[in-house]
Amino acid sequence: MKAIKHLFGIAGLSREQIEYLVNMGESFIEVNRRAIKKAPTLRGKTIINLFFENSTRTRTSFELAGKRLSADVINISASTSATTKGETLLDTGQTLAAMQPHVLVIRHSLAGTCEFLAEHLPNTALVNAGDGAHEHPTQILTDLLTLKQAWGSPEGKIITIVGDIAHSRVARSHLLAAQKLGYTMRVVAPKTLLPAQIERYGCKVYHDFDAALPGSDAVYMLRIQSERLTDSCAFPSIREYHEAYGLNAKRLRAAGPDCIVMHPGPMNRGMEIATDVADSVKSHILNQVEHGVAVRMAVLTALCGGMQEEKSTDSGLPLSDDKAQGSLI
Amino acid sequence: MSSIIFDHQAVEDAIVQMADAIQGEQIHLIGIQRGGAKVANALQQRLEARGAQVCRGNLDISFYRDDLDTIAPNPEVKPSQLPHDFSGQTIWLIDDVLYTGRTIRAALGEIFDYGRPAAVKLAVLVNRGGHQLPIAPDLVGLNYDAAPGCSIKLVTQGPWYIEQREPAGTKEQP
Numbered sequence: 001m002k003a004i005k006h007l008f009g010i011a012g013l014s015r016e017q018i019e020y021l022v023n024m025g026e027s028f029i030e031v032n033r034r035a036i037k038k039a040p041t042l043r044g045k046t047i048i049n050l051f052f053e054n055s056t057r058t059r060t061s062f063e064l065a066g067k068r069l070s071a072d073v074i075n076i077s078a079s080t081s082a083t084t085k086g087e088t089l090l091d092t093g094q095t096l097a098a099m100q101p102h103v104l105v106i107r108h109s110l111a112g113t114c115e116f117l118a119e120h121l122p123n124t125a126l127v128n129a130g131d132g133a134h135e136h137p138t139q140i141l142t143d144l145l146t147l148k149q150a151w152g153s154p155e156g157k158i159i160t161i162v163g164d165i166a167h168s169r170v171a172r173s174h175l176l177a178a179q180k181l182g183y184t185m186r187v188v189a190p191k192t193l194l195p196a197q198i199e200r201y202g203c204k205v206y207h208d209f210d211a212a213l214p215g216s217d218a219v220y221m222l223r224i225q226s227e228r229l230t231d232s233c234a235f236p237s238i239r240e241y242h243e244a245y246g247l248n249a250k251r252l253r254a255a256g257p258d259c260i261v262m263h264p265g266p267m268n269r270g271m272e273i274a275t276d277v278a279d280s281v282k283s284h285i286l287n288q289v290e291h292g293v294a295v296r297m298a299v300l301t302a303l304c305g306g307m308q309e310e311k312s313t314d315s316g317l318p319l320s321d322d323k324a325q326g327s328l329i
Numbered sequence: 330m331s332s333i334i335f336d337h338q339a340v341e342d343a344i345v346q347m348a349d350a351i352q353g354e355q356i357h358l359i360g361i362q363r364g365g366a367k368v369a370n371a372l373q374q375r376l377e378a379r380g381a382q383v384c385r386g387n388l389d390i391s392f393y394r395d396d397l398d399t400i401a402p403n404p405e406v407k408p409s410q411l412p413h414d415f416s417g418q419t420i421w422l423i424d425d426v427l428y429t430g431r432t433i434r435a436a437l438g439e440i441f442d443y444g445r446p447a448a449v450k451l452a453v454l455v456n457r458g459g460h461q462l463p464i465a466p467d468l469v470g471l472n473y474d475a476a477p478g479c480s481i482k483l484v485t486q487g488p489w490y491i492e493q494r495e496p497a498g499t500k501e502q503p
Contacts, residue, residue, distance in 0.1 A: 031392065036443065039393060040392075041394075304397060
């Protein structure tokens, strides 16, 4: 497997790399449930969380992930950073990189922020914690871990994703992951909340939520991002949106008895999801939060780990005997 | 190239001897994933046949290794499962092969993140020499003086045996 140097998005990961991170995340679940939640894996590493957009769970999740692995973690949010004093993004990045952190975790409202900084910061591993409407890879790895725990594998399953697809980096990253891992995405939204040509991702598009429900193995609700919908005519009212696109108990029954409910948070109860559904036994929303810490521990570990190219570390031998013999002849 | 250094009979005899040497009514066995866990299972069988009560646990020390800078973590990490009530107890830490001692050092670190045992004793199926840390086993099944760099492996597919593999690229030239 090729070593993972940065995590920009699902687009840049192979299926093998995705499964590697999810599997490692799964083994960190146990560390997070211990009485003493601390392993020395990243002792001596420094991680900076640089958040230009508000975030509670993702930032907390990265912070806990680093701290539980004994790394030193610093949080910087836009309101306290020097960008409010007129510093450019590049200067902020270079300034922080000069303090020699191992990993820089970045959330920004502009797509491609991590790739841009990576070109200028050769010695720092970068993690995209959400860039505009582009990608949110650690959320998708989190969801894949939740699905692995629920189903074993997402392959062949149908996930119906509902809501503001146009502004959703989660939706976009999921569509990319679905193609790599072999699950099907059904995309449900009013036309006003769908990007153009989304079917090019290989998904099936619905404007009628009820038509998309039968056969779904999971319903994935997205938050209506009211902060990105200012002065928009995307939909007339919250009540009408909830009527047409909100997940309630009746709709969940229509999806089938084994259908699970997911949401990347934060939820707007009464808007995209009804309270009884959010709190039902079919809801995996809090599992997602728990798995988020474990998966981010795996991402940080993988980025801080050495180069492991195309070989197993298990036997202590660089090559299998067959290959070694072959090289002698 | 690999060669068998201990056959099935030798391995089985060694496990019987080790089980006989572990005394007590209630015994805590913690195996190191993955070879050590298999040896611990074999010991557990023998001990339970004798009438002892065995509490089992397993450790995966991947996250406690000291070489993250040189290698990425093994993708097949298995979760550690430790009984939470071993504080104040004597526990037997079981591994298949003792080489540098670094695995044991990492395992000790992990054990103390779970609790505070009264004592930790180390039992290994093969002690191959080449220790790099002041760690010595309390109980050894088989002793073998292996050349540095070669790999000693417990093979558990089919009847168990122990083989030695030469490091790649150091074979005799014709």
